Amino acid sequence: MSLALALRLALGNVRAYAVKNLIVGSILAFGTLFVVTGAALLNSLDRAMQASVTNAITGELQVYAKDARDPLSVMGDMGMTVADIGEIEDLAELRDVAASVAEVAEVIPMGIGQSTVFGGNDIDIVLGELRGAVNAGDTAKAAALLDRARRIASDLAPEMDNIEELTSDTAKLADDRATLARVTSDTFSGEFAASPIPTIDWMDSHLAPLATDGKMIYLRLVGADLDAFTRSFTKFELVEGAIPMRGERGLLIPESYYQLWMKNTVARELDQIRDEVRLDGETIGITGVLFDRVQRNSRQYRRILYQLDPAVADALEPKIRAQLGGIEGDMATLLKAFLAVTDENLESRYAFFYKEIAPNIRLYDIKVGDMLPLRAFTKSGYLKSLNVRFAGIYRTKGYAGREMMTDANTLIDLVSFRDLYGKMTDSQRAELADIKASVGGRDVGAENVEDALFGGGSGIESTVTSGDGFAAIDALSFGAIDARVSDTYPPEQLDSGLALNVAIRLRDPSRVPEGQAALQAAIDKAGLPLQVVEWRTAAGMIGQLVSVVQVVMAIAVGVMFLVSMVIINNALVMATMERTAEIGTMRAVGARKSFVVALLVLETLLVAIAAALVGSAGAAALVGWLGGVGIPAGIDMFSILFGGPFLYPSIGFAEVGLGVGLVCAVSVLATLYPAILAAGVPPVVALQSKE
Amino acid sequence: MKPAVSLQKVVKDYPLGKVTVRALHGVSLDIQPGEFTAIAGPSGSGKTTILNMIGCMDVPSSGSVALDGTETSQLSDAQLTRLRLDRIGFIFQSFNLINVLDVRQNVEFPLLLQGKHSARERAERVSRMVERVGLAKHAKQRPNELSGGQRQRVAIARALVTNPAIVLADEPTANLDSHTGHEIIELMREMNEKDHTTFIFSTHDPRVMECAHRVVKVADGVLA
Numbered sequence: 071m072s073l074a075l076a077l078r079l080a081l082g083n084v085r086a087y088a089v090k091n092l093i094v095g096s097i098l099a100f101g102t103l104f105v106v107t108g109a110a111l112l113n114s115l116d117r118a119m120q121a122s123v124t125n126a127i128t129g130e131l132q133v134y135a136k137d138a139r140d141p142l143s144v145m146g147d148m149g150m151t152v153a154d155i156g157e158i159e160d161l162a163e164l165r166d167v168a169a170s171v172a173e174v175a176e177v178i179p180m181g182i183g184q185s186t187v188f189g190g191n192d193i194d195i196v197l198g199e200l201r202g203a204v205n206a207g208d209t210a211k212a213a214a215l216l217d218r219a220r221r222i223a224s225d226l227a228p229e230m231d232n233i234e235e236l237t238s239d240t241a242k243l244a245d246d247r248a249t250l251a252r253v254t255s256d257t258f259s260g261e262f263a264a265s266p267i268p269t270i271d272w273m274d275s276h277l278a279p280l281a282t283d284g285k286m287i288y289l290r291l292v293g294a295d296l297d298a299f300t301r302s303f304t305k306f307e308l309v310e311g312a313i314p315m316r317g318e319r320g321l322l323i324p325e326s327y328y329q330l331w332m333k334n335t336v337a338r339e340l341d342q343i344r345d346e347v348r349l350d351g352e353t354i355g356i357t358g359v360l361f362d363r364v365q366r367n368s369r370q371y372r373r374i375l376y377q378l379d380p381a382v383a384d385a386l387e388p389k390i391r392a393q394l395g396g397i398e399g400d401m402a403t404l405l406k407a408f409l410a411v412t413d414e415n416l417e418s419r420y421a422f423f424y425k426e427i428a429p430n431i432r433l434y435d436i437k438v439g440d441m442l443p444l445r446a447f448t449k450s451g452y453l454k455s456l457n458v459r460f461a462g463i464y465r466t467k468g469y470a471g472r473e474m475m476t477d478a479n480t481l482i483d484l485v486s487f488r489d490l491y492g493k494m495t496d497s498q499r500a501e502l503a504d505i506k507a508s509v510g511g512r513d514v515g516a517e518n519v520e521d522a523l524f525g526g527g528s529g530i531e532s533t534v535t536s537g538d539g540f541a542a543i544d545a546l547s548f549g550a551i552d553a554r555v556s557d558t559y560p561p562e563q564l565d566s567g568l569a570l571n572v573a574i575r576l577r578d579p580s581r582v583p584e585g586q587a588a589l590q591a592a593i594d595k596a597g598l599p600l601q602v603v604e605w606r607t608a609a610g611m612i613g614q615l616v617s618v619v620q621v622v623m624a625i626a627v628g629v630m631f632l633v634s635m636v637i638i639n640n641a642l643v644m645a646t647m648e649r650t651a652e653i654g655t656m657r658a659v660g661a662r663k664s665f666v667v668a669l670l671v672l673e674t675l676l677v678a679i680a681a682a683l684v685g686s687a688g689a690a691a692l693v694g695w696l697g698g699v700g701i702p703a704g705i706d707m708f709s710i711l712f713g714g715p716f717l718y719p720s721i722g723f724a725e726v727g728l729g730v731g732l733v734c735a736v737s738v739l740a741t742l743y744p745a746i747l748a749a750g751v752p753p754v755v756a757l758q759s760k761e
Numbered sequence: 762m763k764p765a766v767s768l769q770k771v772v773k774d775y776p777l778g779k780v781t782v783r784a785l786h787g788v789s790l791d792i793q794p795g796e797f798t799a800i801a802g803p804s805g806s807g808k809t810t811i812l813n814m815i816g817c818m819d820v821p822s823s824g825s826v827a828l829d830g831t832e833t834s835q836l837s838d839a840q841l842t843r844l845r846l847d848r849i850g851f852i853f854q855s856f857n858l859i860n861v862l863d864v865r866q867n868v869e870f871p872l873l874l875q876g877k878h879s880a881r882e883r884a885e886r887v888s889r890m891v892e893r894v895g896l897a898k899h900a901k902q903r904p905n906e907l908s909g910g911q912r913q914r915v916a917i918a919r920a921l922v923t924n925p926a927i928v929l930a931d932e933p934t935a936n937l938d939s940h941t942g943h944e945i946i947e948l949m950r951e952m953n954e955k956d957h958t959t960f961i962f963s964t965h966d967p968r969v970m971e972c973a974h975r976v977v978k979v980a981d982g983v984l985a
């Protein structure tokens with residue numbers, strides 16, 4: 071009864087104190103707009119991110135060792151070091167447990183590690199081809215390749231003069247000069263013809279180290295059941311090559327990584343300069359950063375020159391000369407001038423480069439189909455080598471960008487991953503026992519044996535740089551785990567054995583917490599020492615972004631509401647002061663204190679509800695509009711989070727409910743003090759009031 | 762018969778900064794049921810303070826206040842509030858109507874607070890009261906649309922709608938011209954005569970005093 075009265079009074083008072091309520095209402099409406107819009111954007115971002123991240127690599131859940139020293143970060147963090155995420159001893163057990171959980175749709179075993187692949191320098195490549203030609207008995211090709219090697223050597227001679235000024239190691243310098251002199255001498259072709267293979271060996275060890283541009287390429291390896299991986303992660307897209315089948319070893323390199331690290335650096339630089347001009351609207355001009363890059367690239371002309379077959383070079387020369395307007399000079403001069411592009415000729419030179427030059431050089435250090443010599447340090451710290459076929463190039467849809475890091479996981483079959491990871495098979499263990507026995511029955515553990523064999527952890531191997539050194543290690547390493555493994559493996563090896571982490575796909579992606587709880591419970595019940603984390607956590611830094619934004623936003627909302635509360639509180643206290651006569655009268659006539667409190671709370675609540683409706687409507691309109699036009703990602707990082715170049719946010723009852731609830735709570739809180747003040751107004755003021 | 766109101770040696774001190782102002786110096790006063798009493802005295806003599814004591818809006822510094830023989834000094838705030846709601850009607854110098862409510866709603870206000878009458882009963886009582894104070898035609902109007910005299914009639918209706926034992930009026934005519942003031946006093950006396958409700962009103966206007974059965978004179982906080 072008196073609630074109806076309070077409501078009637080409150081309604082009247084809201085109108086009667088319109089100015090005050092308009093101010094309070096505006097603040098609350100703005101607060102609602104902010105909270106509801108913010109929540110809608112965050113939730114939309116979270117959903118987009120979930121789709122983007124879970125369908126790229128993480129799955130909805132990830133399982134890994136409970137005793138992991140580092141947190142799992144599937145997407146990779148900035149650093150080059152690999153986190154120690156422990157091991158899942160036996161996949162079979164986990165598969166059994168997962169099969170008993172209704173929420174789980176698929177189990178994709180994985181491992182995360184890193185390795186290097188040696189890109190080789192120009193001489194390495196020429197010598198490698200030369201060796202092949204000699205073995206194949208192709209003397210014409212061998213002669214042409216030898217010619218290339220000798221041209222490279224003659225070009226290196228002037229560099230020795232530069233080095234002379236820098237080095238104090240005169241003995242080595244003299245040796246190197248002698249090497250170049252021998253290769254470039256007129257008699258060298260004869261020496262080669264007399265004993266080709268020993269001569270190539272000699273060039274491998276003496277000439278190849280002189281060319282300093284050989285490169286070690288780091289690969290962030292994600293081992294996986296590639297068949298399950300590529301089927302389950304819908305963002306996977308094969309660009310070139312083929313996905314290794316179950317039982318087949320192979321490597322899938324991300325396209326952007328391939329372009330960035332494995333392309334001929336002159337060509338890549340040309341690409342990037344063109345991108346800066348075309349996509350970023352930069353100009354080369356005659357000074358500045360981009361101009362300097364062009365000049366530097368032009369000085370790198372040898373990276374093109376050394377790769378040209380002499381006959382091809384002769385055919386190209388007049389074309390380049392014509393392109394340059396008929397200038398004088400040898401091929402080196404021409405290439406150098408050609409690469410010194412300007413804003414005017416960039417497009418025509420770019421087109422010419424890809425039409426005439428690129429097809430005649432080794433545009434990429436490695437090509438699909440190559441056997442890649444992977445090197446990795448095993449768990450126990452020794453260097454392991456493994457040849458794995460470069461099976462294909464892939465991209466993660468929506469991840470490709472011009473900035474690196476966004477799509478940098480090289481996928482490798484789980485079995486090869488295990489080999490590189492260094493987990494021993496039973497037969498290897500047996501072999502180790504034999505070695506142990508042969509070292510004289512000394513009581514040494516597996517790791518110590520490795521130390522004994524390889525001179526203590528990673529020590530010497532990491533300093534080895536020549537191919538011979540690796541071969542030496544390979545010769546020492548355990549039977550099957552060396553560069554000469556078979557191209558295939560029994561497919562059932564994917565179903566059991568070691569993994570480092572496991573991606574879980576859920577039947578219902580909108581019920582991640584439930585799935586996580588169910589799986590963790592089943593794992594705990596089975597006594598497996600594993601933990602289940604959701605994709606946000608498993609994704610690493612990227613996954614934390616929404617949480618970070620959420621915290622930032624919560625703080626912003628908190629501060630905003632605190633300020634609002636102070637303002638509303640003050641406005642209400644002032645209003646209450648003006649209303650003492652009215653309140654005193656009600657008290658005198660017989661209204662209880664609680665009635666006065668209820669009345670004031672009701673008044674603000676009415677304002678709050680109206681404001682929340684207005685604010686929510688505004689937020690709905692704003693988010694609706696944004697959902698139509700999309701929020702541009704701008705940078706690659708955001709494209710990944712958005713799952714595309716635009717985020718199309720949407721709004722639902724949850725966000726509106728949150729906004730309305732928060733605003734009502736805040737306004738009630740803000741009214742408490744003024745209401746208590748009002749309840750304390752003594753009835754006597756009614757008699758003191760003057761009209 | 763018990764007196765409707767009985768004040769015994771009531772002292773009231775008001776703290777005023779560091780000093781205390783003694784507004785009442787031991788006032789003793791009995792008022793019988795059905796009396797139409799004026800409390801008269803100059804401004805600042807203590808009239809309002811006496812009405813506050815009788816109306817349970819404030820507690821005496823010493824002495825006792827009894828309504829219908831019930832001692833009020835021991836009652837809690839909630840009990841005093843209920844007592845005011847059920848037993849006392851108030852008429853104020855400044856009318857003190859609730860501006861957001863119309864005439865009927867203002868009159869209905871204490872009935873709604875009481876919460877013990879059905880909607881029909883409330884409607885009947887309100888209609889009767891509004892008619893008795895002669896505002897039937899203005900029932901839907903808001904206080905700010907009424908004249909001072911009309912407003913005070915609304916206040917009288919509100920004070921009487923609960924059938925209180927005592928009606929207290931603090932200078933009910935002070936804000937009215939003498940003609941209207943006289944009408945208001947007449948209306949109050951009419952109510953007093955018909956319902957035998959005890960009326961106690963304060964005034965410093967000799968012509969208003971003339972209408973009272975009994976005039977209690979106050980000066981400087983003591984009865985003359």
Ligand SMILES: Nc1ncnc2c1ncn2[C@@H]1O[C@H](COP(=O)(O)OP(=O)(O)O)[C@@H](O)[C@H]1O
Pocket residue numbers: 775776777782783784802803804805806807808809810811
């Ligand atoms: N709340 C108060 N605080 C301090 N002094 C007060 C208060 N109320 C009344 N007084 C003092 O008490 C005396 C009596 O006041 P009051 O009862 O209002 O007189 P009247 O109604 O006859 O004009 C006056 O001197 C007045 O100043």
Ligand SMILES: [Mg+2]
Pocket residue numbers: 805808809810
């Ligand atoms: Mg007074």
